[in-house]
Amino acid sequence: MAVYQATTSAPVNIACIKYWGKRDTTLILPTNSSLSVTLSQDHLRSTTTSRADPSFTETKLWLNGKEEDIKSGGRLERCLKELKKMRKERIEDKEPNAPKLSEWNLHIASYNNFPTAAGxxxxxxxxxxxxxxxxxxYELNTFSSVKPAASPSELSIVAxxxxxxxxxSLFGGFVAWQAGSSPSGSDSLAVEVAPQNHWPTMHALICVVNDAxxxxxxxxxxxxxxxxxALLQHRIKDVVPKRLEGIIKAIQEKDFDTFAKITMADSNQFHAVALDTAPPIFYMNDVSRSIISIIEELNRVSLSKTGHLVAAYTFDAGPNAVIYTEEKNVKQIIEIIVKYFPQSSELTPFPDPFKLFGGK
Ligand code: 2P0
Structure with missing residues (x-):
């Protein structure tokens, strides 16, 4: 009896132009386009195994070994429905011998190798x-040797x-999520701006300030x-489109100074719109703000000596910092962060406070 099972993993991505706001909360359509870097090392990944079997009486999901409820009409159900539709219409309806996997229940187990929901x-x-x-x-990416049944951008719509x-995170390297304008969401998808090997000297250092x-x-x-x-409306209309154009050009030209300037400005504006929310939202803490001061000072000194910036900070919906820097500066940045925030690895298991790990 054949076993129908697949395991894949996907890494975290860290946005340089932030997504913050939906124009459709069910289809998850954003109010602005965004751009991120997908990390390529093994530190921050989810690994998922899915199995389809005619004997399964219901679809089940385990997250980090714990069974989770699957909410009727929820996000997971919408993803599964879309994938089953693709399998049926693109493979089973065309190929009579293909097993009817779309009619079977699934067992899905997913693991994160890092703290869940800690920003x-x-x-x-x-x-x-x-x-x-x-x-x-479902063999959506492999079924035909000529053309896959679903492209990575089409699968990005499902994700x-x-x-x-x-x-x-469906793409490696530098990735844009185009907001799109269709009410159905058919043009709200991810596209590759540049593969990771386009700019292999780019590194991301993750400073875990707090993993709660x-x-x-x-x-x-x-x-x-x-x-x-009100600030969000200004951001959507007047700020993000220009920044997106600027950062795509900077990535194409491997212009670190422009990349860094735009990344830091966008992180700061994202936290400004969080503060402009009623009641206000605070994601950064004093340690986050100290990291901003350290990087700003490093950049000020470097700019006066060499005419170039050395690093860019960015913060998501939590206090943890991500520092983008080029390979030649990694050592200097780690040394200075560790000097201000000494590691205590013998006291706390992974992830330590202020743990730094590099990733391209
Ligand atoms: C981003 N963040 O672009 C921004 C920056 C957080 C700050 O995407 O509701 O977890 O599941 O669509 O994707 C966090 O938003 O929110 C996020 P949902 P999600 O990376």
Whole structure:
């Protein structure tokens, strides 16, 4: 008896131009386009195994070994429905011998190798791994040797139904999520801006300031911002389009100074719109702000000596910092961060406070 099972993994991505706000909360359509870097090392990944079997009486999901409820009409159900539809219409209806996997229940098990929901983008890698695992199980990416039944951008639409930022983790390297304008969401998808090997000297250092679960979830926080922040409207209309154009050009030209300037400005504006929300949302803490001061000072000195910046900080919906820097500066940045925030690895198991790990 054949076994139908697939395991894939997907990494976290860290946005340089932030997604914050939905124009459609069910289809997860954003109010602005965004751009991120997908980390390539093994530290921050979700790995998902999916199995389809005619004997399964219901579809079940385990997250980090614990069974989770599957909410009727929820995000996971929408992803599964879409993947089953693709399997049926693109493979089973065309190929009479293909097993009817779309009619069978699934057992899905997913693991994160890092803290869940600590502002380290666990939903991004989680829904990306889940989508790619079921796509592999359903042979959506391999069925035809001429053209896959579903392209990575089409699969990014499915991952987006699970969590907005997940669509960007379907690609490696530098990735844009185009907001799109169709009410159906058919053009709200991820595209590759440049593969990782285009700029192999680019590194991301993750400083884990706090790995506790965050206070205000991104999903509820961003809708409060949409409802109450006037600054968000200015950001959507007047700021993001120009920044997106600028950072894509900077990536294409491997212009670190422009990349860094735009990344830091966008992180700061994202936290400004969080503060402009009623009631206000605070994601950064004093340690986060100290890291900003350290990087700003390093850049000021470097700019006066060499005419170039050395690093860019960015913060998501939590206090943890991600520092983008080029390979030649990694050692200097780690040394200075560790000097200000000594590691205590013998006292705390992974992840330590202020733990740094590099990733391209
Ligand atoms: C981003 N964040 O672009 C931004 C920056 C957080 C700050 O995407 O409701 O977890 O599942 O679509 O994807 C967090 O939002 O929210 C996020 P949902 P998601 O990476």
């Amino acid at each position: 380290l983008a666990s939903s991004a890698s989680g829904f990306a791994a889940l989508t790619s695992s079921i796509a592999a199980l 987006r139904l699970g969590s907005g930022s997940a669509c960007r 679960k965050k206070g205000t979830s991104s999903t509820s926080g961003m809708q409060r911002t949409v409802e109450t922040s």
